[in-house]
Amino acid sequence: MKADFDPVTLATPIFILTIILEIVLARLGKARANYEWKDTAVSLGMGLGSTIAGVITGGLVFAASLWAYEHRLFTVPFTAVWAWVVLFLLEDVTYYWFHRLSHERRFWWAAHVNHHSSQHYNLSTALRQTWTGGVAGTWLLWLPLAFLGFSPAMIAIQKGISLVYQYWIHTETIRRMPRWFEAVFNTPSHHRVHHARNPRYLDRNYAGILIVWDRMFGTFQPELDEEPCRYGIVRNLGSFNILRVAFHEWVGIAKDVARQPRHALGWLFGPPGWSPDGSRETSAMLKAEWTKGQGTPAAEPQGAREAA
Known part of the structure; x- marks a missing residue:
């Protein structure tokens, strides 16, 4: 694997083609997908803007990562298989905590909320990415990996792989994967829960690739057939103005x-x-109110999720 390998750039044509395919199949009644052209346009625009914002802040992020790597504790070989396995696990659990922080604290939720602002759930939703993540500084959570001895190139590649993986789980077309896969990996079913605004589903399933972190840290919630997911944020925007989003x-x-x-x-x-x-x-209050209505004891709060 080359140091300049960029999974996201390579996958971008596939993103566009599969969105078009999902739209066509939905029109033919062969796929379950709801598209609204204004909503899809906002998602694509947010994706483009996120790319531009990443270029603007990329120099700072790279400089900080390089500084951390120059002060590393160890030197992890780029070509060792074990190094990529360890990096995969460390990066994935880092993503879990980044994602959880982005829901549980308003400052970082402000940079993440746009990803949840669509009331539709389809492949284009995956491209509705932040413009302000670099400013919010969540990239700092990945610096310890460079301190440990993983090169900035390795970290960037693994982050790209994680982002590409998470693309395909933004769909209603795939209902369930095999049971063993659902037990270990993040799937469309698990991620639909994450995007739902039902009180039962709020602030759950933060996984990137492995759902095991949610199972370990008490934030896992299975999708229930008797409770379909309602998408969006607690107070939906009711606007396709991309700047407002x-x-x-x-x-x-x-x-x-x-x-x-x-x-x-x-x-x-x-x-x-x-x-x-x-x-x-x-969201803790919403969950408690919903749980009270179910006639069962309130569960331990796991964070919050509410729009402005």
């Missing part, structure tokens, strides 16, 4: 901080939906 939560944070600056830390780093007087609802 990209920045609405940042604007919401700015307004909240300007109105009550003494609660700035809460507005920034509390769970999405946090308010000093409890007048807004976090």
Whole structure:
């Protein structure tokens, strides 16, 4: 594997072709997929904007990764099979915690919420990526891998592989994979739960490639046939304005901080939906209310998810 290998660039033509194929098959009644042209256009535009934003912030990320690698504890060989196996596991669990943080703290949710803003779930949704992730600094979570001795090129390649893997799970066409596969890997079924706004499903299934992290850390929720997923965010935007999709939560944070600056830390780093007087609802509150309605004891909160 070459150091300049870029999985995402290589896979981009496949992304476009499979989106077109899913649309055609859905029109012919051969696939389960709902597409709305304005929604799809926003997703594609967000993907393009994310690529541009990545180029803008890429120099900083690479410089920081290179600095960390120059101060590494070990030197991990690029060509060793064991090194790629270890990197796969470490990068995947890093992604899990990045993804969980991006749902449980409002500052990082502001950079991630656009990915969840579509009320449709199809392959184009996978391309609805952030424009502000680099500014939010979540890339810092991957620096320890460079400190350990994995080169920036290795880390970038594995992150790309993870991103490409996660593309195909954004579909309703595939209902279930074989049981052994569902037990170990992230699948369309597991990820539909993650994109759902049903109280039962909020803040679950953060996995990148391996669903085992959710099973280990108590955030796994299977998709239930008796409760179909409703997609979007708790308060849907009702808009196809791409700038609103990209920045609405940042604007919401700015307004909240300007109105009550003494609660700035809460507005920034509390769970999405946090308010000093409890007048807004976090996902933990929504889950507790839903659980109470089911007549069962409330479960331990696992984070929050709510739009501005």
